[in-house]
Amino acid sequence: MKRSEDTNQFDGRTSDGLDSGGDLETKPDSVEDILRSDGGTVDSPFERTATVEETRRDRIDRKLKDYLWTPWSIMRNDWRAIVGVSILVVYLLIGTVGVYLIDPTHPTHGESLVGPFEDWSHPLGTDQSGQDILSMTVYSTVPILQMMGAGALFTIVLGTGFGLVSGYKGGMVDTVLSSITDVFINIPGLPLVIVLSVLLEPEHPALVGVLLAAAAWAGLARAIRSQVLTLRGEAFVEASRAMDVPTISLLRKEILPHLMPYIVVNLVNAARRIIFAAVALYFLGILPYSDANWGVMLESAYRAGAVYRPDAIHWLLVPMIAISGISIGLVLLGQSLDRVFNPRARARHERSDDGKGSEPESEPNTTNVTQM
């Protein structure tokens, strides 16, 4: 929402008046006054330094505060974040600790098609060949998470990298990078994945993830590039350029924060897409597999006709629930992370901690009444 000029007063602010028009010499007292606790030695405020050396601890504390505590206390107040994070933590635990707690399964592990909650040695029942469904689900979490992580990271890193550099650098660099991006955008995604998977026969889940993301990053790169093009012209970027801030830290500190909400949403969506794509391709039998995973489970259940057989329906339902669960977790997390990068939310959360008031999200604005 565009802020009308009459709205500045809503932000808590104090003095706007310059308290003295005098020059340096006339205010030695005030300079003395503002000597701060640790008593750095100064003649003028422009040369002031602290006497206390900054310790490694201080620096770590500061970073922790910025990157961990503040985001966390914003998210703490948002149920979506709590639920989303909890769901993902559960999956992570299953994928890490779960595999040690639950024994791997094998055909004829139990009887064929035991229903869920009937036999407590197979809590979620077994499939047609007598494999334990709980165990299969737990063990497929690992490759799925690897796939998802690798694919999503690949999309984000490549997309953001290409977008940032080509948008900011412009010129020749932009032309080259944009052409590469366009090529990938225009290759049809699914056939590419099928061809590549036939050629490469990827077995490692991380490789599968990257493969599935092969065409997805280009769209992100293009979107980021166009946003960077606008940001590049902003006054604060120009000011940083004038200060000769190295390009890398300019991109990282000035431009990237503005793109973060967008990147995070894309990260989450990419992760979901990877899971769906992987499941779909396993289901279609296009990807080679050696171990069970949710997609493979679905496929074999389907082939065994679980859709029509009430006694086998759990074989289909359990992996579906597993897939939906992680997807819901990701969606919720994505929605709530948006706020973490919003400076207004950050500021508000801090001030409510100080016991001061918060400020309104929307402000009165008269521009919308011009057309009546």
Add this chain to the structure above:
Amino acid sequence: MTISESDASLVDSTGTDTIVELRDTSVSFGMDRGESRVLNEVNIDIERNEILGVIGESGSGKSMFASALLDAVPAPGTTTGDVIYHPEDGDPVDVTGLSKSELKQFRWEEISMVFQGAMSSFNPVRSVRTHFVETLSAHDYDVDAGIERAKDLLEDLYLEPERMLESYPHELSGGMKQRVLIALSLVLEPEMLVMDEPTAALDLLMQQSIISLLNEIQEKHDLTIVFITHDLPLVADLSDRLAVLYAFEFAEIGPADEILERPAHPYTRALLNATPNLSAPLEQMRPIEGESPDPVNIPPGCSYHPRCPLADEQCKSIDPGPYDAGDSRNHDVYCHHWEQSIDDLERAFTESNSDDSPATRNASHSDDAEPLVSLEDVEVQFGSENDGWLDFGESDVVTAVDGISFDIYENDVVVLVGESGCGKTTLGKTAVGLQRPTDGTIEYKDRDIWKGSSGSSTLEDEEIRRALQIVHQDPGSSLNSHQRVRSILSTPLNRWHPDLDGNDRRERILAMLEYVGISPPEDYIERYPHQLSGGEKQRVALIRAMLVNPDLILADEAVSALDVSLRVSIMDLMIELQDAFDTSFLSVSHDLSNARYLAEKTGGRIGVMYLGELVEIGSAEQIIQNPQHPYTQALRWATPELEQDDDPDENPIRTIDVPDQKNMPSGCRYHTRCPDARETCRTQKPELVDLSNEDGVQRTACFRVDDDHEYWDSEPITDDAVDGDEDDDHVNVSG
């Protein structure tokens, strides 16, 4: 509780013909911090056929006042009290009680509104004619008759009606759009026109031209105009009455000349003193201390008491009602001590004046002084010959800066003024190495700044890069909204003082914040830009540039976006920092009053630019008091003054609109608008002639300064359509 000696505003209304009356009108918004009153029980009678100027700084509730008149307060806000409209014949209408469809009819047909954002009021895919047709048919007006009327209106506003109607919004310049919008708002023959900062985005000349047009239009159509602005001088001349808003209430309402000459409210007085202008002595201009209150937390009693030098116990507890001030019956002032106000404030000002008036410096640059930055025949072109393989149009090269040379010395101040599009910002950016010139050289201490740099965005030499910094126009975008003040100010320290650790940086930043009057700094250092006011943002931006320790700072309209009363304080700060850091300023401004303040106080120079060329440059005194170039004279005419001028001068330009940049006029570029242009000016280009004398330096590019020039023998240029009308009646619309 309100006490008042006279219920002045109510009594006075009986005799006169009131068109709109406001009674105890409030607008409030519920917020999680509490209820915020953005208009607090205001009473006013707007008289038929008057021009009422409403003055208020940002955050004074002036936009809400405009919305309340039309019952157009945006959604969560609620309007209470009465807004009563008296039609010329018929019964009074209570505006707040109108139904949706009645309101729709009421707005446009009875009261219409023109806002600042002319650009967003147009639908970009519809022609101007469609806008008129839609408005007319939405209100069941006869379209043909309406269009005829629209043509008359456009003609009155010096636009070519046929051409305008067929244009699309993007083909029009800002000034044209604003004028079309005025015509659009008048096409349904409303009784009253409410204008909220209608000229804020426009150039001086355009602004002043529109203001003079308003006068004519008001007379011709028997309009009542409410003109709302933060810029006091702008309406000073235009208005019949002035109303000063402070903290969501009126502070003073009265005839314009009385308010300007004998302001009775301390705030009005302070505001007048804080407004940069061309004629008042510099010592009289001083910022208003303190800041406007928060709408959630308006001080009890008189809302001005925390800032008022006359405040006493009574002021703190009792809300001053309207007192009758001055000679005329309709001058109301909301101050208990208005009688003392005049003398006491005079005294208060003289006292504080004596101890800290920064002496006017006199930067005298002897001719042999080494320039710090020297520009030599700088030329900057934008655009390409042909924009791409699908672009069949003509080449669109725009020459933004065309062969300008001048020097900036150490501790110098140069202010570039001109209309938008004259290339002043481009020239400024070129001078500090942020824009690579297409031709010519820029030298920093005799070293070519672009030497060795390959790209167009980075200077190779670190030292030169450090020496040239920039402070931007719009405080909104000059700071990264995602960074706290701490990280914003750490950036230059990280880059240029790598020896400082985190604690040192923090101390240095705290000290700097304190130095520029932001306190308590510990609180501010953790804030994000959206938690700062405009003035504070500008201060932070200034510190950021200063921390690099530069030799030259480009201040790109550094104060234009601020409230009038803050400008003086920021400019004082710039001057103070300049002293402390030994820097030079190259300032860019479209406002001659600001330019004068900055340049005169530092003994600097003002350079006037027109269409990419420097037409006159000289000391502030010479440019303001003794302008030689007709264009400088026009700018001076266009700068509003804080006085009522009974006999406004003729508009000194022949056409309002700036010529097309892709098709520059030949000879002297100003000849299409210059009132003194002669045939010679069409063909020959005047060079800058040195006119410096003991009063100050001055160089002017106009044939008129040379008594022997053949200019004097050539024929005056007369416009093609001469028909005995005044010169400014026909306008070559371009654009």
